Amino acid sequence: MVEATSTAQRTASIEHVGYTMRVFMARAVLFQDAVAKRAGLNSTDLQLSSLLMLFGPATPGELAERSGLTAGGAITAAIDRLERAGIVVRSKDPHDRRRVIVTVELEAVLAKVGPVYGAVGQRWADYMSTLTDAQIAFADELFTRAAEFNHDETTRLRGRASSNG
Numbered sequence: 001m002v003e004a005t006s007t008a009q010r011t012a013s014i015e016h017v018g019y020t021m022r023v024f025m026a027r028a029v030l031f032q033d034a035v036a037k038r039a040g041l042n043s044t045d046l047q048l049s050s051l052l053m054l055f056g057p058a059t060p061g062e063l064a065e066r067s068g069l070t071a072g073g074a075i076t077a078a079i080d081r082l083e084r085a086g087i088v089v090r091s092k093d094p095h096d097r098r099r100v101i102v103t104v105e106l107e108a109v110l111a112k113v114g115p116v117y118g119a120v121g122q123r124w125a126d127y128m129s130t131l132t133d134a135q136i137a138f139a140d141e142l143f144t145r146a147a148e149f150n151h152d153e154t155t156r157l158r159g160r161a162s163s164n165g
Contacts, residue, residue, distance in 0.1 A: 021146065031120075039112035041085060044069070045078055046113070049087050052104035059099055068158050087112070 029043075036046035044067070051066045052058065058066065064075040079102055082088040086108045093099035128136060 035113055035116050038116065041087070041112070042081075045082050045085070045087070048078055049082060049104050049109050052088065052102065053106065053109065057101045057103040059093075059101060063102055068154055085112075 032046060033043045036043045039046065041049075048063060048067055048069075051063065055066060060075050060079060063079070064070060067075070069075045069078060079088060079090065082102075083090060086105060088102050088104055090100050090102055093101050128139075131139070
């Protein structure tokens, strides 16, 4: 009978983690939207600038692939908005002058969102400093898997094979 209780408790714990993850994801999306609005951007454009900071400069097609936006109209409009906001610059690829490379202007992004992210980043750093090395390793694994699963499911929902980037 002890095993049944243990199994029931484990099942309840796993369900609660799922609930907590859903709450986290909803609040993360709403936080990102609030940050974007404060910076005078929309959520998608803020995330595009984040993808450029994380993975480096990209062609419009590569940025469309990273984000799941359609190459062509949607990505071009987003890049146009980011360029008008001073967040990105377009330049010719030095190796192939027919290609355009989109690069994030880090200083401009930091000027728009740095204080907000700095404050939440400090809270995270303070909390993380209370954790053991094993807890930090587990948190890293958990968030890495969550990001992979979300990316894979987003890619699947959009009807393309995963490229993990």
